[in-house]
Amino acid sequence: MISVIVPVYKVEPYLNQCVESILCQTYADLEILLVDDGSPDRCGQICDEYEKQDCRVRVFHTQNHGLSAARNVGLQNAEGEYIGFVDSDDWIEPEMYETLLRGLEETGSNVCICDFCQEPIAYEKEFQSDDRVYQDADAIKALLDRKINYNVWNKLYRREVFQDITFPEGKNFEDIAIMHRIMYEAGRVAVIPNLGYHYRIRLESITRNYSARNLIDNADAYLNSYVYLSGLQKQSFPINQHDLLSLPARGISIVWRWWYQCSIEEKAEYEDRIGELLDFTREYLPLFGFSSWPNYLRLSSLFMHSDSGVSFAVLYTFNQLFRRLWPRKGNVVRE
Secondary structure: OEEEEEEEOOOOOOHHHHHHHHHOOOOOOEEEEEEEEOOOOOHHHHHHHHHHHOOOEEEEEEOOOOHHHHHHHHHHHOOOOEEEEOOOOOEEOOOHHHHHHHHHHHHOOOEEEEEEEEEOHHHOOEEOOOOEEEEOHHHHHHHHOOOOOOOOOOEEEEHHHHOOOOOOOOOOOHHHHHHHHHHHHHOEEEEEEEEEEEEEOOOOOHHHOOOHHHHHHHHHHHHHHHHHHHHHHHOOOOOOHHHHHHHHHHHHHHHHHHHHHOOHHHHHHOHHHHHHHHHHHHHHOOOOOOOOOOHHHHHHHHHHOOOOHHHHHHHHHHHHHHHHHOOOOOOOOOO
16 A cells, blocks of 8 residues: 655645545555644645545644654554655646556665656756666765755655654755655665656745745755765765765755845844855865866855855856756756
């Protein structure tokens, strides 16, 4: 059985489409865990209605503690041999879980990944994968190279992958913080070039709000991944140091790219943390990065060594230019 975990919060206009897309899966042996994270609208009632209509739906009402806490509630109560995640404002193709499960079984993998696209389609940015299987360090390298994306929702996992993994509560960008560990625990990861997941772009989404807290949480998620993988490297796990340093560089570059628009009050609250990020940059990251880094990141590295407002604005401008000239695949991170 597949346990599909759906955190629910303030998505009343989209919840029906999301749940219906899961109920209509061609693979029917599943349970849907709807975790109402204290949503103030009618989401809780809608969840209860689905529980009455279909015995595969289980509803959990909690106080509002955030996306990570809701996912953890789902993990604690999941009864399936396999685990999947769907965000409650997104939807999935009818064959997604049947296809992912077949991929797991045919390859003997512990994680199987499918393609996704952004909605509305006007954004014209899709994750397009190659059909292949990654083993051990190759899976982590593929994640570092963005051949595997960081999001948890376009994947199917064997339950044992999450035996010792939970989502970090009280932080945003929880996918980034744990995906490297998931890849390491999985050991064998299959990727199939089938579109299964539809990611809805909402400008009011928390992770598209460039607040100081979100920017710092994003940087910390990448830094935590860097620390975790550095520990594996010391255990003779084959990971290139230059590739590893691209992680904090990505997180810090996002801070520098959007920091200029934060309020004076926000900047004052995180002044010490900004100083720590600047110290890390100057100690570990070269002025022009490393030759293996994407061009946009190498350019970003130059401006990340300065904390002036001019550098923030220039980095934002050049980042937008380089993102257009060298678009990245598989890089939908809810920034």
